[in-house]
Amino acid sequence: MRSLEASQYLIRAIDAFDRDLVIITPDFRIVAANRHAAEKWEHRLIGQICHQAIYDRDAPCDDCPAVEALRTGRPVMYSLTVNLVSGIRKGSCFPILSGSGDRIDALAMVDYDISRLTSLEQRLRRTNMFLRNILRSAVDGIIAADMSGKIIIFNEAAAEVTGYSVAEALDALYIWQIYPGEGKAAARRVMRDLRGDDYGGSGKLNRYHVDIRGKNGQRIPISLYAALIYEEGHEVASIGFFHDLRDRLRMKTELERAQVQLMQAEKMASLGKLAAGVAHQLNNPLGSITLFARLMLEEHDLPEAARDDLERILSDAERCRDTVKELLEFARQTRQQIQPQDINQALERTLFLLQNQTLFHNIRIVKVFAPDLPPVRADIQQLNHLFMNLILNAAQAMQGSGQLTIRTLFEVEAKTAVIEVGDTGPGIPPEVLPHIFEPFFTTKEEGQGTGLGLSMVYSIVENHGGRTEVDSSPESGTTFRVRLPVGGPPSKGEDSDEPSLVSCAGG
Structure with missing residues (x-):
């Protein structure tokens, strides 16, 4: 009874088997088949020759496993890669x-039909290829890492931003290595925020701004969108989509600089109007003082002491008149005009306006001007602002005490006029030096400077086709060197219709 019951269970198990099971005789006739095979072949198997019923052949297959099993008496594993109705x-x-x-x-x-598995493999292969194409074509960088930090996805856009090749990133790069400074601490901070609720909910980061480090060590600001990847409720990886913010921030900085320059230009325009009004108010009494002083000097019986006083009055009045004239010329707003300019004269005009200020009282000014310096084609207002910024910057660096050396020379072979403005101040720290020409960068206290002075110097020189250099050390102070081509900037027309937007904004 137990044997019969066991046989019944066995038969039921064979029928429930989800593979084809066929029993054949040594002459290849099918004598039994399980339900899976019978239903598949519509119950037409029993009594049929296997290679005729299944493979539609008159003789056994060349690599028939039944022939091999009959010959050896041992089990045979087989793969009949023949495309049939059965696959x-x-x-x-x-x-x-x-x-x-x-x-x-x-x-x-x-045996079993693997055509379905093959189809799934092909679909999976096509899906993987499609995903690889997405990664390769994506504009944004895509990086994924497992929970140990090992990078497992790194697309071409990420390679372009960071400087690492896809191969070297996938071979040996860990996610913390692309963060600046203490990379592991930065990576842990990002993961902490990723698990928090402050940037889009737990397991997500939306518009998360962070710096990464390129292969060359450069800090790269990015906007990051990231997510945790789970399997059965457990974190298994993280993936981030990011884009480089450098161009956007550069454009934003240039826009802010242009806005500040425009505001400064408006201030200068207002100053010009104010100066014109002040000049009108001053010139009339100055003219009267000068006229009456000269008339009194024509008196023959004038005491000598009175004559000396009148000559001093006349001299001071004329100096005031010249100061008002130079101020008006300096603040006058006109269209940008590229014309031959005398560099030495422009420097003298700037010094004339500055040297009597309190800041310059304890500064010794040394002028070494090349007499053979040819004219430079430039806009006079921009030259005035350029020299004003450099000289004020030097005086402020010395805190009103030291030696200011202004030198001009002509490099004949390079056809370049060179202007040097040197001070005996404490010098510029090495860590600050690379940033001094960046807009809005300043080491001064709040309210003491906009951080635009040296940025404008750089911009003006560049617009004139020149180059700005700086040498600095704690022992010898700082020297700014401006090189301007005597042929002038690249031609944009003799007179530009664009108004000059640069201004004196001590940085």
């Missing part, structure tokens, strides 16, 4: 021995 078949064939074990009564063949 590509794989399986095993093993002999069923007689009770005495001395002959093969039948063969059991168990």
Whole structure:
């Protein structure tokens, strides 16, 4: 009873088996088949020759596993990669021995249709190829890392931003290595924020601004969108999509600089109007003072002491008149005009306006001007602002005490006029030096400077086709060197219609 019951269970198990199971005799006739095979072949298998019923052949297949099992008496694994109605078949064939074990009564063949698996593999392959193309074509950088920090996805856009090749990133790069400074601490901070609720909810980061480090060590500001990847509720990886903010920040900085320059230009225009009004108010009394002083000097019986006083009055009045004239000329707003300019005279005019200020009282000014310096084609207002910024910057660096050296020379072979403005101040720290020409960068206290002075110097010189250099040390102070081509800037027309937007904004 137990044997019958066991046989029934066995038969039911064979019928429930989701693979084809067929029993054939040594002459290849099918004598039994499980339900899976019978339903597949519509119950037409029993009594049929296997290679005729299944493979539509008159003879056994060249690599028939039944022939091999009959020959060796051992099980045979097979793969019949023949495209049939039933698809590509794989399986095993093993002999069923007689009770005495001395002959093969039948063969059991168990196989399955792998066409569906092959189709799934092809679909998976196409999906993987599509995903690789997405990664390769994405404009934004894409980086994924497992929970140990090992980078497992790194696309071409990420390579372009960071400088690492895709191969070297995937081979040996960890995510913390692309963060500046203490990279591991920075990576942990990003992961902490990723798990928090402040940037889009737990497991997400939206518009998260952070700096990464390129292969060359450069800090790169990025906007990051990131997410945690889970499997069965456990974190297994993180993925980030980011874009480089350098161009955007550069454009923003240039826009802010242009806005500040425009405001400064408006201030200068207002100053010009104010100066014109002040000049009108001063010139009339100055003219009267000068006229009456000269009339009194024509008196023959004038005491000598009175004559000396009148000459001093006349001299001071004329100096005031010249100061008002120079101030008006300096603040006058006109269209930008590129014309031959005398560099030495422009420097003298700037010094004339500055040297009597309190800041310059304890500064010794040394002028070494080249007499053979040819004219430079430039806009006079921009030259005035250029020299004003450099000289004020030097005086402020010395805190009103030291030696200011202004030198001009002509490099004949390079056809370049060179202007040097040197001070005996404390010098510029090495860590600050690379940033001095950046807009809005300043080491002064709030309210003491806009951080635009040296940025404008650089911009003016560049607009005139020149170059700005700086040498600095704690021992010798700082020297700014401006090189301007005597041929002038690249031609944009003799007179530009664009108004001059630069201004004196001590940095």
